[in-house]
Amino acid sequence: MLVIELLLDGISFGLMLSLLGVGITLIFGLGEILNLAHGEFVVICTILALIFMSGGMDVFLSIVLSLVITGLIGVAFERLLLFPVYRERGEVRILMGIFMTYGLSLAIHSYLVNTFPKVHFSVRLPYRELIIGGLSVRPSTLLAAIIATSALILLGLFLKRTYVGKAVRTVAQNEVGAQLCGVNPANLRTLIFALGTAMAGLAGILYGLIATVTATLGLDFTTFAIIVAIAGGVRSVYGAIVSGIILGIVHAFSSFFFGASLSLVIFLIAVILIVLARPEGVLGEKS
């Protein structure tokens, strides 16, 4: 029973990691920008939601609004700060992207920690634990998993079925080829930045369902997001989803059996093993 409960917790946390990792993967795949500020968007979104809720706004509406605004902040950042980075190619672009997003991450982090030092975001559902066949399941865990899964399915449908989603994939696979089909990569990069940062925001909201988000956590989320993306193969969206789930499960088991501090070590060992066994990512896709 315990094993299954831990598994459910792990999957739920893992799906949240997938949301984070997919954002990093898409943004890197389209523009070769490793977004080191990714975790800050998690925090921004939860603080926005808190501000709206404390102003008396409906919970659902507050969350939707904060997701949209987080995406728009992502767009503003991408358009204002990343355009000089896109002018460069290859290594220079990757390095400049790292400097730019790391700098932004530090700026946002210190601002948030100073302005909202006491903020705690968590969503408590007015339901008690469900007992299903002897298993005790927290409704919030279940809800987080359902929302994350739905978001990931919607993303998959967008990329697989719509013309714009397919255009996103063409830019990731061959940017010159995409342009020769009439695709404007710059617009899609902005769109994906909005989508990626909004998904990071959603991950924050869902984390609030299973734990508590504070203003200091941005860097931790960034670390998790990058680890998930790397274990997923950096350029594979499905790889990031699978690697998020696997690492979520590893995290749940290791923190239960070994405690929080040792669990991070085990988590990182798991990542190293994945990367060693499958250098092209968990799914081993070639890009």
Added chain:
Amino acid sequence: MSDEVLSVKNVYVSYGDFLVLKDISLEVKEGEIVLILGANGAGKTTLLKTIAGLLRPIKGEIRFLGKRIDGLHPYEIVKMGIGYVPAERDLFPLMSVMENLEMGAYIARARKQKEERLRFVFELFPVLKERKDQLASTLSGGEQQMLAIARALMTSPKLLMLDEPSFGLAPKLLPKLFKTIKQINLEGTAVLIVEQNVRQTLSIADRVYVLENGSIILEGPSDRIRNDPLVRKAYLGI
């Protein structure tokens, strides 16, 4: 003048300090197949890339159907009606043949004619229809070349530019390739082609430009060029 599809006037292109194209002028008229000849490094690919908008000239102007296109982005030039098949092919390896073709019809004008164009390219390349659900990366070299040409045709181009379409193809496929290019041309698409396979391309080309060290040193109708002593010696090995 009105039948001019493409006109390149006094164009200079450089990579850094190195001048790759010097004072290039050429034109493609409606319904023509124009061949560019030249040794490796003469600047042929650079010329096509510049027309496609992947490189910018430092001097000169390029007009397509009377409108200036130098300085436009590649995706804008596609919208105006130039289809470009680069030597690298630049396919989408993790997408199916069908998805590659659908992406060729991404621009609004082409999307409207998608079904019709699909029928046309499947008629030209029946093997693509057989393999439509396969990933592009699993195709043979020849099939990838066909897909690259087909994808460019899906954009409904008025001018098709081909960079070494015969490269990497089995010799027995070549007559079919050149027949297909002629067929595309007869359907109303002007063609600008760079080819190593001089003899066969000359047989379908209307006019020829010979490029050497970044400059055009000779031009004329293909009959005359075929008998030019310099061309016979350098490109036909006679």
